[in-house]
Amino acid sequence: MAKAASGADFYKDKTVTLIVTYGAGGGSDMVARIIANHWKEFAGGTMIVRNRAGAGGLEGMNAAYEATPDGLTLGFSITGPISNFQIFEEAGAKYDIAKMTWIGDFADDPLGLAVGVGTPYNSMDDLRKVEGLKLGAIGVRAGGAQGGGLAIELFGLKDGRVVAGYASTAEIQVAMGRGEVDGYTYTSAALRDGMNKKANKAPFVTLAMKRADAFPDTPAITELLKLSPEQERILKIFVSTQNQSKVLFGPPGIPEDRVLFLRQTFNKMMETIQVVEELKKRFPIWTGYRKGEEVTAGIGEVMTIPKDARAKYDEAIMPHIK
Numbered sequence: 001m002a003k004a005a006s007g008a009d010f011y012k013d014k015t016v017t018l019i020v021t022y023g024a025g026g027g028s029d030m031v032a033r034i035i036a037n038h039w040k041e042f043a044g045g046t047m048i049v050r051n052r053a054g055a056g057g058l059e060g061m062n063a064a065y066e067a068t069p070d071g072l073t074l075g076f077s078i079t080g081p082i083s084n085f086q087i088f089e090e091a092g093a094k095y096d097i098a099k100m101t102w103i104g105d106f107a108d109d110p111l112g113l114a115v116g117v118g119t120p121y122n123s124m125d126d127l128r129k130v131e132g133l134k135l136g137a138i139g140v141r142a143g144g145a146q147g148g149g150l151a152i153e154l155f156g157l158k159d160g161r162v163v164a165g166y167a168s169t170a171e172i173q174v175a176m177g178r179g180e181v182d183g184y185t186y187t188s189a190a191l192r193d194g195m196n197k198k199a200n201k202a203p204f205v206t207l208a209m210k211r212a213d214a215f216p217d218t219p220a221i222t223e224l225l226k227l228s229p230e231q232e233r234i235l236k237i238f239v240s241t242q243n244q245s246k247v248l249f250g251p252p253g254i255p256e257d258r259v260l261f262l263r264q265t266f267n268k269m270m271e272t273i274q275v276v277e278e279l280k281k282r283f284p285i286w287t288g289y290r291k292g293e294e295v296t297a298g299i300g301e302v303m304t305i306p307k308d309a310r311a312k313y314d315e316a317i318m319p320h321i322k
Contacts (some may be wrong), residue, residue, distance in 0.1 A: 005158055007071075007261025008161065012044030014072055021060030021077040022138060023053040026168030027190055027282060031246050032076040032108075034278050035269065036040065042272075049076075053167040056139015058092050065095035069253035079105050079295065080243040083302050084141040087241070088310060098303065099252035101259055102296045104266040105245035106289035107189070110212045111147040112203030114191045115183035116176035124155060124204045124224055133160040134179035135171035140164045140321050143242045144172070147185030147207050149317035150238050154221065154231055160295045162321040173199035187244045188214035191282045208239055214285040230312070237313045241302055247295065263292040 018036055022028045032049050036262040039047035052060030061082055064075025082100075113135075115121050127133060133152075138144035148162035166172045169190045175181050176199055183200065185207060192214060194200035206212045206220045215305055227235065248266055250259075269275045270289040280286050290298070 002024075007259075008044070010071070010258055011261060014045040016045065016047045016071075017073045018047055018049050019060045019064045019067075019073065020049055020051050020076045021053065021057035021064075021075065022051070023167030023171065024051050025170035026247060027079075027187070027193070029168065030075060030282055031279060034275065035248070037074070038155070038269060038275055042269055043261075055092055056142055056145075056284060057165065058085060058090070058139065061085065062092075062094045064249065065100065065251050067251045069251045071250060071254045071258035074103070074248060074250045074262075076246065076248055078143065078243075079108075079245045079247040080241055081139065081142045082249070083243075083299055084146070084241055087303060088141060088314060089306065090141055096252075097299050100299075101250035101252060101254050102249060102292045102299065103248040103259075103262045104289055104292050105243075105247035105295050106269065106270055107213070107283040108243055108245040108287050109187035109189055109283065109285075110206050110208040110239075111143055111185050111187055111242065111244065112191055112206045112215060112218060113147065113151050113183060113185045114194065114200040114203040114211060116181075116200055117198055118177070118179070119182055119201075121182075122201070126155060127204070128155055128177040130160075130182075131158045133157050133183070134181045135160070135162045136166055136175050136184045137162050137164040137300075137321070138166055138168065138172075140318075143244050144169075144184055144186050145315070145321050146238060146242055146317060149233070149320040150207055151185060151205070151221075152320040153316050154225060154227070156280075159272075160320060164321055169193070173197060176200060187283065188212045191215075192284065209235075211289075212285075233309065234313050234316050237305060237309060238317075240305070243298070245255070245290070259292075267291060
């Protein structure tokens with residue numbers, strides 16, 4: 001208790017900078033601003049949001065990791081891509097997920113594939129007849145890109161490709177309206193948001209072992225395809241590495257009392273009805289949150305995936321991502 005009190009004393013009159021690793025207007029940005037808006041009532045002081053969307057989120061991830069470890073600069077991103085940049089040895093990743101300070105994450109959500117409302121397609125059977133399907137994504141290691149690559153590979157979409165490089169889901173939705181891309185693979189929350197904006201149709205498939213609670217009428221990929229043992233291994237690696245939870249984290253070396261306070265503050269937010277109700281506007285199917293200790297353990301499990309299995313996964317998925 002003394003350590004938490006010490007942390008509380010430190011933060012009560014301080015300004016915390018929250019680096020969001022994706023662009024303004026997307027899901028990560030929206031929920032980061034909800035946290036920032038409630039920061040004062042839970043922690044004292046203020047929190048300001050800064051978007052660092054370069055290199056598919058890597059710029060912001062590196063910046064948060066390399067920040068002074070005083071607890072006044074934190075990062076906000078998606079759990080899966082942070083770990084994937086490192087375990088798949090992506091050039092430009094300057095951090096070590098084993099050393100990061102994990103504060104907590106929430107709202108894990110399986111990915112699904114949807115197309116723009118202006119397209120003539122209404123099912124995965126329709127897409128299997130299309131040549132040159134284009135799916136929009138943020139970074140090459142982000143869930144949208146990996147999910148698109150997975151769908152192209154497992155469904156055998158001829159000459160399909162993922163077009164990475166957009167700053168946010170909002171940008172991809174605009175791109176669908178312009179006809180730059182045909183669709184995207186994203187979380188149920190993002191796809192529901194796109195439906196509300198009349199940007200995309202309901203998803204045709206959920207890229208998981210079972211259906212998403214948010215779209216109970218959308219089949220899981222395992223219902224539509226008879227997968228070979230190798231394809232099933234690829235799908236399992238995808239599911240285990242593409243955790244789409246929104247995560248709050250910091251650089252290594254933050255003093256223990258401040259880490260304890262940050263984690264306790266995050267937990268209180270996630271257990272406060274007013275905050276959860278705001279988050280539910282973005283995540284109608286609320287899947288709860290994980291404490292920092294649980295996130296740390298989950299990251300450790302992802303790091304145990306054998307290197308040869310990761311290599312085979314990449315051989316199947318990455319050629320479809322441009």
